[in-house]
Amino acid sequence: MDFVKRHIVSPGKTPHLKTVETDESGPFKDKDAAKQFTAETVDKIRDLQYRMFVEQKQSLLVVLQAPDAAGKDGLIRKVLGQMNPQGCRTYPFKVPSSSERAHDFLWRIHKATPAAGMVSVFNRSHYEDVLVVRVEDLVPKSVWSKRYDIINHFEEGLMERGTKILKFYLHISPEEQLSRFKKRLENPDKHWKLNVGDYAARDKWKDYREAYEEVLDKCSTRDAPWFVIPADHKWYRDASVASIVHDTLVKMDPQMPPVDVDLDEVRQLYERELNQQRG
Numbered sequence: 001m002d003f004v005k006r007h008i009v010s011p012g013k014t015p016h017l018k019t020v021e022t023d024e025s026g027p028f029k030d031k032d033a034a035k036q037f038t039a040e041t042v043d044k045i046r047d048l049q050y051r052m053f054v055e056q057k058q059s060l061l062v063v064l065q066a067p068d069a070a071g072k073d074g075l076i077r078k079v080l081g082q083m084n085p086q087g088c089r090t091y092p093f094k095v096p097s098s099s100e101r102a103h104d105f106l107w108r109i110h111k112a113t114p115a116a117g118m119v120s121v122f123n124r125s126h127y128e129d130v131l132v133v134r135v136e137d138l139v140p141k142s143v144w145s146k147r148y149d150i151i152n153h154f155e156e157g158l159m160e161r162g163t164k165i166l167k168f169y170l171h172i173s174p175e176e177q178l179s180r181f182k183k184r185l186e187n188p189d190k191h192w193k194l195n196v197g198d199y200a201a202r203d204k205w206k207d208y209r210e211a212y213e214e215v216l217d218k219c220s221t222r223d224a225p226w227f228v229i230p231a232d233h234k235w236y237r238d239a240s241v242a243s244i245v246h247d248t249l250v251k252m253d254p255q256m257p258p259v260d261v262d263l264d265e266v267r268q269l270y271e272r273e274l275n276q277q278r279g
């Protein structure tokens with residue numbers, strides 16, 4: 001199955017999120033089949049990431065946005081965080097600090113973008129500045145409404161430098177979210193995740209949905225697309241994102257750099273050392 005085609009938001013074809021299924025299971029006959037697929041795909045991602053790291057020309061930026069409990073952390077743990085940490089960094093974006101707020105909204109973001117050869121994973125992102133900021137009325141409309149263009153220009157600049165950008169919205173149903181909140185309540189190891197604000201955000205589900213739709217509509221571009229990932233099944237979420245990241249790296253086609261040493265000379269040096277060691 002082509003997960004890119006299935007879940008990409010093509011410019012001009014923004015879906016109504018209310019009508020997009022959240023519990024898709026794709027081609028997988030069961031959870032184990034999906035997990036097997038994910039494990040194999042993650043291995044392939046790692047090989048390609050290694051090539052990109054050594055090539056030092058291109059980079060990859062993965063943006064994750066989602067309602068609470070939709071599984072950003074799980075996706076990072078099981079898929080994106082499985083890349084070689086030498087070449088991959090994860091950046092969580094929380095409520096801006098006072099120093100961050102004293103700058104333009106992209107200041108903290110730009111510093112986290114990937115250098116050549118690297119992967120950056122954004123756990124929340126600059127899109128919060130047109131999502132939570134809009135829904136919670138944190139700045140006037142005259143301010144946030146200009147940000148879609150600013151974001152598009154910013155992302156164009158990153159792409160110009162060789163950064164490929166993938167943006168994922170993890171799409172869960174309010175019912176599945178509530179059931180995950182219940183599991184958090186029942187599991188003391190998850191109590192640290194409890195947050196009264198998460199319940200307040202449920203009252204604004206429709207407002208968030210509209211805000212997300214506008215993001216998809218204005219900022220899913222041909223070269224920096226958004227994907228809407230059905231996320232009620234964790235195993236489908238992981239498998240589909242893994243597949244999209246893998247296909248993207250295949251297209252980027254990172255190459256090992258040409259060898260710039262004389263291999264014969266190195267072999268001779270090796271033989272000499274070996275002979276000396278043998279005495």
Ligand code: ADP
Pocket residue numbers: 068093094095096123124125128129132133138195
């Ligand atoms: P997470 O839910 O990502 O695991 P937290 O529970 O710490 O992490 O939540 C981070 C909070 O920071 C979220 O409520 C999010 O909306 C908020 N946040 C992130 N970026 C901004 C921003 N630019 N302005 C206001 N709030 C933000």
